[in-house]
Amino acid sequence: MVMTFVRQWTLRFTSFALTWLYTLYRIHPAVWRLMARNYRPYMGRFARLHAWMTCQFAAIDVPAYGDFLRRNNWRFRWFDLTSYPPTDKQSYVKAYPEDRRCRHGEIKIAGSVVDESSGSSGQPFNWVRSRRELHSVHKNLAGYATMVFPSKRRFVINAYSMGAWATGTNTGIAMAKIAMVKNTGPDLQKIADTLRHFGPGFEYIVTAYPPFLKHLRDKLDAEDFPWAGYRISGLVGGEGMTEALRDYLEERFLKVRSGYGASDLTIGVAGETDFTVWIRRRLRTDAALRAALLGADEHRLPMVFQYNPLETYLETNAGDEVLCTINSTAVLTPKVRYNVGDEGRLVTFPEALAAIGDPAARADAERAWRTDRMRLPLLFLFGRKDSTISYMGANIYPQDVEYGLYTGNPHAHLLQSFCLELTEQADLERRPVVNLQLREHLTLDPRERQALADTCRDGVLRHLSQVSRDFAESLAEDPSAADLRVRVHDFGTGPFAGTDAKIKNVYLVKGATA
Numbered sequence: 001m002v003m004t005f006v007r008q009w010t011l012r013f014t015s016f017a018l019t020w021l022y023t024l025y026r027i028h029p030a031v032w033r034l035m036a037r038n039y040r041p042y043m044g045r046f047a048r049l050h051a052w053m054t055c056q057f058a059a060i061d062v063p064a065y066g067d068f069l070r071r072n073n074w075r076f077r078w079f080d081l082t083s084y085p086p087t088d089k090q091s092y093v094k095a096y097p098e099d100r101r102c103r104h105g106e107i108k109i110a111g112s113v114v115d116e117s118s119g120s121s122g123q124p125f126n127w128v129r130s131r132r133e134l135h136s137v138h139k140n141l142a143g144y145a146t147m148v149f150p151s152k153r154r155f156v157i158n159a160y161s162m163g164a165w166a167t168g169t170n171t172g173i174a175m176a177k178i179a180m181v182k183n184t185g186p187d188l189q190k191i192a193d194t195l196r197h198f199g200p201g202f203e204y205i206v207t208a209y210p211p212f213l214k215h216l217r218d219k220l221d222a223e224d225f226p227w228a229g230y231r232i233s234g235l236v237g238g239e240g241m242t243e244a245l246r247d248y249l250e251e252r253f254l255k256v257r258s259g260y261g262a263s264d265l266t267i268g269v270a271g272e273t274d275f276t277v278w279i280r281r282r283l284r285t286d287a288a289l290r291a292a293l294l295g296a297d298e299h300r301l302p303m304v305f306q307y308n309p310l311e312t313y314l315e316t317n318a319g320d321e322v323l324c325t326i327n328s329t330a331v332l333t334p335k336v337r338y339n340v341g342d343e344g345r346l347v348t349f350p351e352a353l354a355a356i357g358d359p360a361a362r363a364d365a366e367r368a369w370r371t372d373r374m375r376l377p378l379l380f381l382f383g384r385k386d387s388t389i390s391y392m393g394a395n396i397y398p399q400d401v402e403y404g405l406y407t408g409n410p411h412a413h414l415l416q417s418f419c420l421e422l423t424e425q426a427d428l429e430r431r432p433v434v435n436l437q438l439r440e441h442l443t444l445d446p447r448e449r450q451a452l453a454d455t456c457r458d459g460v461l462r463h464l465s466q467v468s469r470d471f472a473e474s475l476a477e478d479p480s481a482a483d484l485r486v487r488v489h490d491f492g493t494g495p496f497a498g499t500d501a502k503i504k505n506v507y508l509v510k511g512a513t514a
Contacts, residue, residue, distance in 0.1 A: 032143025404460030
């Protein structure tokens with residue numbers, strides 16, 4: 001009994017001390033940048049130890065987690081993080097009420113904020129965050145933004161949906177620490193008016209979901225906006241972004257960078273840098289680098305981020321799903337070995353550099369790295385494991401379809417969004433269908449619709465045959481595998497009816513037949 005008491009309070013004191021230590025580098029964005037630029041791999045071992053202590057701390061203080069461990073026949077083992085069973089939305093969040101998942105079984109009232117997830121997984125969820133927790137999130141996001149978008153005249157136009165959603169409200173608060181902010185929400189006309197009113201004397205950063213940034217570019221292009229006189233960048237999140245879409249956006253925007261987070265966890269898990277963008281683009285053509293970093297049989301192109309293990313310790317399970325432990329006593333409802341359902345790989349910064357065998361490419365990578373100079377480890381993120389449709393033995397991912405739709409497509413400006421489905425035809429054959437939604441108020445005649453559908457179909461088939469060995473083999477064995485259908489829908493019709501109320505695009509239509 002005495003040993004248990006001593007163990008508990010030793011862990012408690014150490015965890016509080018480490019959390020306090022982490023707050024030192026959040027004092028000012030410059031200190032955060034100093035930490036990110038001087039991170040070393042040995043700190044990862046330190047972060048793993050803290051993650052173990054965070055799990056044990058939760059076992060003592062969180063009623064739901066204590067019960068969860070008992071139901072999983074958990075036994076205490078010193079310094080063994082893997083002894084704690086992973087948690088997820090189904091087995092943990094849905095299984096226990098909100099207060100039982102809080103420290104000491106109590107929701108802190110004053111200063112706490114309730115966020116709501118988008119419901120893209122089928123059901124909206126509420127997430128309670130304490131004042132201290134949100135303060136940490138805002139400081140981290142502000143520190144990252146100052147590194148990636150250095151300027152003394154930042155003007156952030158926050159185009160995320162506002163209200164109860166975590167990304168919009170927290171992005172606005174965080175950016176206000178380092179910039180002038182206008183929270184426009186996803187209002188294209190309001191953003192255009194703001195840019196014209198304040199003029200080209202600022203370094204603008206538009207924060208939004210990736211598809212919305214495309215809609216903004218298309219709208220401003222249609223209005224002959226004087227892009228050349230402005231300096232506008234984009235900070236996107238909430239869903240993956242292809243390099244084809246980035247290329248399309250960076251024809252107008254100076255730079256577009258993506259952040260990674262989840263309402264279940266926090267909005268600031270990881271972020272892109274010039275180095276990670278270089279790595280991702282290189283993976284498209286460098287088979288040796290792809291094999292070294294992702295495996296010889298991997299042909300998908302993941303998002304690539306850098307993350308801070310001292311704050312969010314990441315690991316992967318046997319199925320390559322990412323598990324996250326937030327190393328902070330400020331978290332009201334502790335996230336311990338939480339599986340949000342994303343598939344990924346983890347690589348240290350030195351390992352990523354060492355994998356670049358070509359000396360000329362290595363020099364290019366180091367030049368890209370010198371822009372932000374972050375030495376944090378890398379997260380290669382493929383996205384949700386269930387975000388695919390299986391066809392002819394191949395998995396078709398929404399990101400690969402997006403590449404096919406936007407790469408070299410002269411009609412890309414006509415598209416609002418897309419979604420996928422498998423439909424059963426009259427001959428009982430199941431075929432993949434790419435549904436295209438036209439931009440609002442856009443009207444095409446039958447000839448123009450067919451030209452759009454044909455161009456998009458050719459682009460998708462071409463990209464899938466290049467990146468998916470399984471799909472390429474199915475084409476060789478059975479030419480009918482190329483029978484991919486493209487349907488063009490007016491705005492808000494067909495499978496897109498009612499989707500204007502959703503915060504993020506939904507890319508899969510489930511249970512549909514034709």
